[in-house]
Amino acid sequence: MSVRIATVNVNGVRAAFRKGMGDWLNTRGIDILALQEVRASTEDLEELLGPDWNILHDAATAKGRAGVALASRSTAEIHRVSLGADDFDTAGRWLEADYKIGDKILTVVSTYVHSGEVDTPKQVEKFKFLEAMQERLPELAKHTDYALVVGDLNVGHTELDIKNWKGNVKRAGFLPQERAYFDRFMGPAGENVTGPDGSTGTGLGWVDVGREAAGQVPGPYTWWSWRGQAFDTDAGWRIDYHLATPALAALASNYTVDRAESYDTRWSDHTPVVVDYNL
Known part of the structure; x- marks a missing residue:
């Protein structure tokens, strides 16, 4: 199915x-x-x-x-x-559901990571959220072999994920400390991973379905500012993800970024990201 x-x-x-x-x-x-x-x-x-x-x-x-x-x-x-933690307000940012697909349990998470802002409480909250994700992902993988975290994660993982990455290395969304979390999320399971900020941690083995599908090429971007010519020049960010457990990622196909045909036909500053999973 x-x-x-x-x-x-x-x-x-x-x-x-x-x-x-x-x-x-x-x-x-x-x-x-x-x-x-x-x-x-x-x-x-x-x-x-x-x-x-x-x-x-x-x-x-x-x-x-x-x-x-x-x-x-x-x-x-x-x-x-x-x-x-109980005192951490994640309301409106993390929702998990289990679906019975044949004889398999498919867990899907819709998440919206904080955008953050350097040297403000907003960035502190963002790091708290990323830390909580780091703790929750292994639990999801233990819960079922078929787990998927999707949503606006508000971090461009690598230089391929932002058109103007050089101009954003000190801004929220492309900070080395933020990207280090993603290195751990997608790092080889159980292996030591060193992030771009020099921090080390254990790889969790999740798969970035979009990067696996696209290969090592710029984009495809999923968000463009409403301002200026960002959409027309494709000066975007790839910050909307499908992160899957390895067993589920192996069943993925038809990864598609549904980019609007023109600026005036957009109905959001983000575009849908669509994937088929043959369960």
Whole structure:
């Protein structure tokens, strides 16, 4: 059975639907849809998506901010929203669900990592979140061989993931310390990994499905600023990911970045990233 999974930061789901998201969704045959920056109520999601979707939604503590959701054609067996220490507010940023696919348990996480800002509390929160992810990923891999973390992770992992990487090495989203977490996430399982900031840690063995599909080439980018000519010149960032356990990554095909045909047909500053998993 092939399961088509899409992730997209909608930058406000109501605005995205006004601009044409529904037309995209109606033609893509998506089975599981992960959303970030929903910025709306569960009732809004139900109205926009319609009765054919089973919806899980974790809203942010602050109304109108963040918010993650999972919508599927089948009902989740169980879902979880906690991440990290009890005093760490991850509301609207981490949502897990288990789906029964044949005789397999497929765990899908929709996540929205903080954007961060150097030398501010926002960056502290971002590092807390990345640290919590580092602790949670091995637990997910133990839970099932078929686990997938998708969403806007707000970090360009390597120089291939940002068009203007040289101008961003001291900015949130491409800091060596941030990228070191990704080196550990995707490093060989159990092996010692040294990050670009000189830190060391143990590789967790997860697979960046997008990089595996594209190879060692620039992009394909998934986010472009609304400002200037970033979209037209493809001066983007690849910050929307499918991170899979090795067993699930081996079943991936048809990795696609659904880039809009033109600036004026965009319905978000991010683009959907779609992958088929032959379970």
